[in-house]
Amino acid sequence: MSIIVRQDDVRRQNQFGVLMALRRGGAMSRTDLSAVTGLSASTVTVITNSLLERGALVAHSIGETTSQRRGRPQVRLSPNPAHATVAVIVLGLNTIQATVADYAGNALGSLFERTPTKHLDAESFNNAITSTLKRLLDMQEPGFGPLSGIIVGTEGIVDIDGNTLLSSPATDATDVPLGPALEAAFGVHVEVYNESNMIAEALHWKAPARYGSDFATVLLSTGVGMGLYLNGKLFSGVRTSAVEFGHVCHEPNGALCRCGRRGCIEAYAGGYGIWRAAHGEDPLSVTEDDPEDTAMAELAARARAGDGPERQAFRAAGKAIGTGLRNLFTIFDPIPLVFAGQGAAVLDLMMESLEEAMTKPVFGLPVTVSVIDSYLDYRALIREGGLMRGLVYLDQTMPAVGDVREKVLA
Amino acid sequence: MSIIVRQDDVRRQNQFGVLMALRRGGAMSRTDLSAVTGLSASTVTVITNSLLERGALVAHSIGETTSQRRGRPQVRLSPNPAHATVAVIVLGLNTIQATVADYAGNALGSLFERTPTKHLDAESFNNAITSTLKRLLDMQEPGFGPLSGIIVGTEGIVDIDGNTLLSSPATDATDVPLGPALEAAFGVHVEVYNESNMIAEALHWKAPARYGSDFATVLLSTGVGMGLYLNGKLFSGVRTSAVEFGHVCHEPNGALCRCGRRGCIEAYAGGYGIWRAAHGEDPLSVTEDDPEDTAMAELAARARAGDGPERQAFRAAGKAIGTGLRNLFTIFDPIPLVFAGQGAAVLDLMMESLEEAMTKPVFGLPVTVSVIDSYLDYRALIREGGLMRGLVYLDQTMPAVGDVREKVLA
DNA sequence: CTACTTTTTTCGAACCTCGAAATAAAGAGG
DNA sequence: CCTCTTTATTTCGAGGTTCGAAAAAAGTAG
Structure with missing residues (x-):
């Protein structure tokens, strides 16, 4: 069925476009955003102000830019680190690596554990991963944004919805409901991906030109x-x-x-x-x-x-x-x-x-x-790819609540 | 780059959705369209009236439906056959088959010619196909809709834009600019496809459930x-x-x-x-x-x-x-x-x-x-797939000109 | 002829994007 | 210090889109 488009979809899509432009191009002004996205300056103003108000973006105060140019200085905008936290879990043979990063993509902390996961049953396997992430989160300093999503990268076959680990060298168990288990434990959206897919995702973000x-x-x-x-x-x-x-x-x-x-x-x-x-x-x-x-x-x-x-x-x-x-x-x-x-x-x-x-x-x-390139440290790539996937998920599902004016009037 | 959405895109997309619903489900009333597409009844009215006014749809007059139900009778709408004509050309080894069909998908005429195309150079090859289609068009009775698009289905490798026949058993020539040649000759949009792709397209339309x-x-x-x-x-x-x-x-x-x-x-x-x-x-x-x-x-x-x-x-x-x-x-x-x-x-x-x-x-x-099915008459499938591809192209590129009220007021 | 039922249209509300004009916030220059 | 110039951002009205509610249309039933 061909999909019908509503009014809100337009705003959501364009808001997503603004966020993606910032992820790709780094901090930039509203004028730059208008040029990059193709949206009019007025629309960029409306969208960015809405995002600023909800804490998804931060404005870089003056001085940081040191423009030295003639007119009114640009206000550079970028994702607000404190807006959300994403956890990335990379599974290996008897290893679990968990990392948390803020909404701007900066790593906050990481934990690498060797655990004999290979011969665990499905439930124990899920528990081992859950407890590793719990430990990591407990180690974090207070004040970091709320945990908003978990991405798992693993060898093996994963179902298309990113829920179930159908078969993997990391465990003898099959059809492991890892996604639902983590969702239940942490109350946030979880996606499980094959590690190779995350490597591709990472490269796509590292060098989009190539x-x-x-x-x-x-x-x-x-x-x-x-x-x-x-x-x-x-x-x-x-x-x-x-x-x-x-x-x-x-x-x-x-x-x-x-x-x-x-x-x-x-x-x-x-x-x-x-x-x-x-x-x-x-x-x-x-x-x-x-x-x-x-x-x-x-x-x-x-x-x-x-x-x-x-x-x-x-x-x-x-x-x-x-x-x-x-x-x-x-x-x-x-x-x-x-x-x-x-x-x-x-x-x-x-x-x-x-x-x-x-x-x-x-x-x-x-x-x-x-082009034939090679990268040795593939674990790092899986982590980066998972992180970007998690951040983009947040950007994409960010609601498109109404105009700023509405709240000013109220 | 993530694509920005404009106001017009919404209308174009929803208009396309209405046309697709009619192609898939056959003639139906505005109420049915509202149910199938998910658009509100008012929006369906606006879109269909705009399409009716431009001659893309026809309303089936009363009596045809013989509803015998209680309330106001439905007015069934369907694509207007006279709105446009699509030509489909199926190439084989030393054979050229051309077919023309109306906007509702009914075949108007067909011409099958055996021509030794194998050893022709690119230009002669294009000319042979052009002249076959010209002959077929001359045979048509006056009053059929304007030729609006040509779809070619052929064995071999075609470039992704549907312009150039890179290599095919139908001719020794390579990099044959068949698309531009036909476009120049008939002044309409041309797309060249691999025959197997058109077979898939045909089946997709014949049995969407399967x-x-x-x-x-x-x-x-x-x-x-x-x-x-x-x-x-x-x-x-x-x-x-x-x-x-x-x-x-x-x-x-x-x-x-x-x-x-x-x-x-x-x-x-x-x-x-x-x-x-x-x-x-x-x-x-x-x-x-x-x-x-x-x-x-x-x-x-x-x-x-x-x-x-x-x-x-x-x-x-x-x-x-x-x-x-x-x-x-x-x-x-x-x-x-x-x-x-x-x-x-x-x-x-x-x-x-x-x-x-x-x-x-x-x-x-x-x-x-x-599911494992088999179809022997694959030429017919190529023709059907090409026809549907051509019609959908027309539906998709139909402009989304303004509201009806505007013209009524003028 | 009237009541009922179903379809279609009308109309105002709520949004969204855009362009033009207005406003803000600097540097340049006297 | 004040004014002019320049660039960034915001405001505002216009035009277009969908939607829900209400109205109108066009039949059947009795």
Whole structure:
């Protein structure tokens, strides 16, 4: 059904536009906002005054700007840090990291805990996360804004509503109602996302010029994940977070993957896949243990030293990823690429075979990928992406209560 | 950049909503429109009267409804056939089919021509299509509405703006500026689409309950095409029509495809791929000739008669398609499927291996596909989809000129 | 012919955005 | 110190939009 638009929707959308302009462009004056958003100066005045009155924005007092220009000085506006607080939780294998940040996006505090979450049942798993966040909140100094939202970033498959953790390496439990559990405990809106999606979200905010409308992030870690931005929006599955790039089939009847199927990209390019191939182990055997980062570094060193099974293992990984990317690009055209995670440190060993597999022309149209970046600290990216997602959620759902004049008259 | 909303946009959007409700639900009264769209009765009155005045709608005079109910009889409204005319052109290998239809979607006339377009240069190719449409328009009786838009559906790769035919089996020429050529010749808006996208569009309109938000169409013909509806919208590539499902890699280093690469799904499931495998021909040899429909029917008959290379060839085709679908479903979750084209007639020979490859569970989540339909006459679907796309374009771009009262007062 | 029922239109209220004009708040210059 | 100039912001009226309530229209029932 095509959606009907009301009067309020106009105001809400434009108010959101103003807030987004400030998030993107940093503090700016009403005049700047008018130029950036395309709204008239009078409309910007009405909207910003309404937001100021409700405490969502703050005006930077004079002197801070030191304009030295001729006319009336600009009053720069920006999100009011004290207006709200967002919590971001990043889950790993037996690790929980919680962070709180203010409405302006400044981190207020962080807590990293190692907890054996892997073998907990769903309820205990939720409780562990809840208590970590509780501890963090108790540590905060009084006076910070009210907690307004929680974003969780995790490996695994999440339902499309951001409520349920359907399946994740972080826990053996399935269909974990993490969203509702946190919502019940803290009384605020909660969204659970796949970590790769948050990496994409983070890059979109860090470098909008480069990662504006269309790009893909490939997370090379134990598994192989992907975040996709298409047409300026985060792409997700129909019912789940999906984009399980690591489980796209590379070789039918190929090496065994942890998911139980054969030939997945992850079975060649995941940490354990590379390790297995480098050591000449049976491609149909899978262990639960992940190779240590240091062990992988040694493997990479040996591969760089000279040809041999180690180098071949990395080459095979590159080929699997490259083939997968080419297939994806066959579906929606080539887009800029970003690699993140520890695997990005050994990209040099994979790049040749990756590019060879990826760039084979389709119908004479060569596949060209313009941007290939890499980021090692993917945890930080997940956190940043989650934070921005949380802030944008608040901006988007901020009610569009009436004009200022109304209250003045009353 | 987040988009700012103006006053006019509200009206345009709601006017579009009214027109869409009529296209979807057929002729209905203002009261029904109010219920379906969610707009108030007064707003519906204003919008419909404006559309009536401009000739976009007609009121069905009394008597037609024969309500026999108590109160004031409803006045049913529907798109005015004479308001506009849309032309749909379906291109095939050395064939051009042009159809014109009125604003209500009724076909007015059609012309099918066999023309050797394959070896024409770009300009001659455009001219051939232009002259076919000119002939068809000349054949029409006077009094039909003005030509308002042209939609072209074709095999091959089209740029995202619907202007340029980048590469197509219909012609050896590449980067054919078909859109601008037709626009220059007829002075109306032109959009060029991939045929599979139009098949998806057609099904979306034929059975919105079944094919509403998310589904995929697989076109089994000489090649293997796909149309995708995701989140209620036609999915396309970033720069081109894309979704070149047939050229997703099934077997690295596998059979040779016409695109020059190896192991594409089409190399196994396209008409020539099945033929080649059934006859034990070299999988690295490709011919330009396509097997005749009758020859393929014989092949299917032999495959149904008993096991042998023919049956194995169809099984291999099913496996290639099934694997490709599973990979796609790994990216965006399983969705209902529709098969179209001659290949849909031999689906029975492929279905077993197709389902086996497709439904292997990912991380314990079984892949289930609820709806699997098939349509043989895909040309008709392309035509219908193109027509609806053209009509919706007209609805969407209809200006939102002012209130009725204004003119009454003047 | 009158009462009732349902559909459609009319009308005023409440908003929203916009452009023009007015106002505010500096620096520049005498 | 006062006035002029310049730039930013606010005020105000106009025009457009949707909505709810009330009125009008156009039938059927009896």
